[in-house]
Amino acid sequence: MRYISTRDNVIQYSAAQAITQGLAKDGGLLTPFFIPKLPSKALEDIKDMAYQQRAVYIMKQYLEEFSVKELTDFANAAYGPDKFDSPAVAPVRTVDEVTHCLELWHGPTCAFKDMALQMLPHLLSASLVKTEEEKTACILVATSGDTGKGALEGFKNVPRTKILVFYPKDGVSEVQELQMVTQEGGNVGVSAVVGNFDDAQTGVKKLFSDETVRQELARRGYFFSSANSINWGRVLPQIVYYISAYCDLLRDEKLAPGQTINICVPTGNFGNILAAYYAREMGLPIDQLICASNSNNVLTDFLREGVYDRNRTFYNTMSPSMDILISSNLERLLLSLTQDPAEVKEYMTRLAQTGRYQVSDRVKSKLQKRFKGYFCDDQETQRVIRAMFERHGYLIDTHTAVAFSALEQYRRETGDNTPAIVASTASPFKFCGSVLEALGETRVAGGLDALDQLTAKTGQPAPAPLAGLRDKSVRFTQVVEKDRMVDAVLSLLG
Numbered sequence: 001m002r003y004i005s006t007r008d009n010v011i012q013y014s015a016a017q018a019i020t021q022g023l024a025k026d027g028g029l030l031t032p033f034f035i036p037k038l039p040s041k042a043l044e045d046i047k048d049m050a051y052q053q054r055a056v057y058i059m060k061q062y063l064e065e066f067s068v069k070e071l072t073d074f075a076n077a078a079y080g081p082d083k084f085d086s087p088a089v090a091p092v093r094t095v096d097e098v099t100h101c102l103e104l105w106h107g108p109t110c111a112f113k114d115m116a117l118q119m120l121p122h123l124l125s126a127s128l129v130k131t132e133e134e135k136t137a138c139i140l141v142a143t144s145g146d147t148g149k150g151a152l153e154g155f156k157n158v159p160r161t162k163i164l165v166f167y168p169k170d171g172v173s174e175v176q177e178l179q180m181v182t183q184e185g186g187n188v189g190v191s192a193v194v195g196n197f198d199d200a201q202t203g204v205k206k207l208f209s210d211e212t213v214r215q216e217l218a219r220r221g222y223f224f225s226s227a228n229s230i231n232w233g234r235v236l237p238q239i240v241y242y243i244s245a246y247c248d249l250l251r252d253e254k255l256a257p258g259q260t261i262n263i264c265v266p267t268g269n270f271g272n273i274l275a276a277y278y279a280r281e282m283g284l285p286i287d288q289l290i291c292a293s294n295s296n297n298v299l300t301d302f303l304r305e306g307v308y309d310r311n312r313t314f315y316n317t318m319s320p321s322m323d324i325l326i327s328s329n330l331e332r333l334l335l336s337l338t339q340d341p342a343e344v345k346e347y348m349t350r351l352a353q354t355g356r357y358q359v360s361d362r363v364k365s366k367l368q369k370r371f372k373g374y375f376c377d378d379q380e381t382q383r384v385i386r387a388m389f390e391r392h393g394y395l396i397d398t399h400t401a402v403a404f405s406a407l408e409q410y411r412r413e414t415g416d417n418t419p420a421i422v423a424s425t426a427s428p429f430k431f432c433g434s435v436l437e438a439l440g441e442t443r444v445a446g447g448l449d450a451l452d453q454l455t456a457k458t459g460q461p462a463p464a465p466l467a468g469l470r471d472k473s474v475r476f477t478q479v480v481e482k483d484r485m486v487d488a489v490l491s492l493l494g
């Protein structure tokens with residue numbers, strides 16, 4: 001399998017190169033040259049396998065240079081019982097006859113980022129060997145919450161990597177900050193930045209392109225690398241769980257072989273729903289992909305009108321991991337729909353210059369055939385959380401609630417009751433405040449006490465990694481000004 005840039009198919013990369021480089025030199029995203037089809041008996045063959053084995057089977061189709069033995073070791077390490085609190089890894093909960101919820105938050109940080117960030121470090125460190133890279137990868141992450149902790153847990157103590165995370169001092173929740181500053185591991189560093197998420201993100205981007213810093217790092221035996229969601233090594237592990245969920249439903253005879261489903265995904269950077277699209281391209285019988293957004297509904301408008309326009313008000317919502325106006329992974333979908341890197345490049349150039357682009361009628365009609373976009377605001381998000389808990393005793397987080405709202409809107413509008421799988425992306429205990437309010441609590445406890453309050457209210461225990469934060473000691477207290485981030489990098493590297 002060769003990989004190309006979404007903006008140019010002349011230069012081709014191996015999988016290991018794609019994973020170590022993260023981004024193509026021309027700014028495009030490294031993407032498989034074609035999407036492999038599953039053999040016709042594949043779903044029958046893997047439906048009785050464990051999640052780890054399914055992951056090997058599916059990932060192998062994209063990673064020829066990796067042996068089955070290697071991938072098996074990675075999958076066992078990434079998705080073992082010491083990491084995930086469910087033996088199913090990504091269990092499917094049936095809500096009603098035609099609605100199933102794929103829970104992607106049973107990993108060490110209680111958000112769906114773990115599904116990929118537990119696997120990526122193994123892929124990356126093996127890729128460093130395969131590409132004969134001698135330096136240590138210094139992974140720089142700017143985070144608004146979930147990604148930073150997910151990357152820290154994934155990369156902790158992984159040989160030949162160092163991971164440094166920057167978060168905005170006043171831009172993350174108390175639980176999220178505690179999760180990061182108590183991080184264990186010998187190769188990790190965490191620093192707060194005075195400013196907001198954009199300041200941290202801009203600072204990290206500057207570090208990546210600073211030639212003096214690059215040379216100083218090289219002198220110390222390091223090079224910068226990235227773990228953000230445009231790395232192919234993060235998209236690939238996400239394809240697995242959609243296929244796996246279908247297999248679970250087949251195995252449990254809730255679906256008949258070949259039966260069509262719809263998939264609904266709460267979307268920010270478009271990575272998670274893109275993986276569902278690729279699962280469909282591989283042959284999973286998916287009809288509609290329902291793209292759920294919060295008030296930052298740039299994707300809803302794009303899917304309806306064929307115009308992507310980021311020139312709009314930015315809202316801070318109670319589903320903060322979807323507060324995004326540039327959905328980077330959309331670029332890979334555009335390549336698949338156009339099959340023309342030159343056309344993708346044109347759209348991306350326009351986006352960079354004007355913040356807006358309009359796709360051709362051909363692309364628009366392909367897009368609308370496959371995707372439906374819906375959004376909801378915070379009030380609707382809380383209504384859905386409450387209704388789901390009252391009707392089904394099922395506690396969901398704010399991001400998942402946005403997805404259930406979108407599915408409801410889709411069904412009401414179209415009358416299409418095809419069985420649907422909804423991706424559930426975070427534990428409700430990560431967003432205690434909003435969830436408690438949704439359930440009618442008017443006074444929400446501060447810090448970790450909110451976990452107990454949610455347990456008292458619902459009778460459900462907090463996930464161990466969050467409850468365990470109480471006993472962890474704070475290891476990182478550094479706060480840097482946004483233009484001094486380089487000092488933090490050098491001091492954390494030692």
Ligand SMILES: *Cc1c(COP(=O)(O)O)cnc(C)c1O
Nearest residue numbers: 267268269270271272321425426
């Ligand atoms: C990252 C994240 C999302 C958005 O996923 P994308 O792949 O960026 O579309 C949704 N929900 C939660 C909880 C997340 O952490």
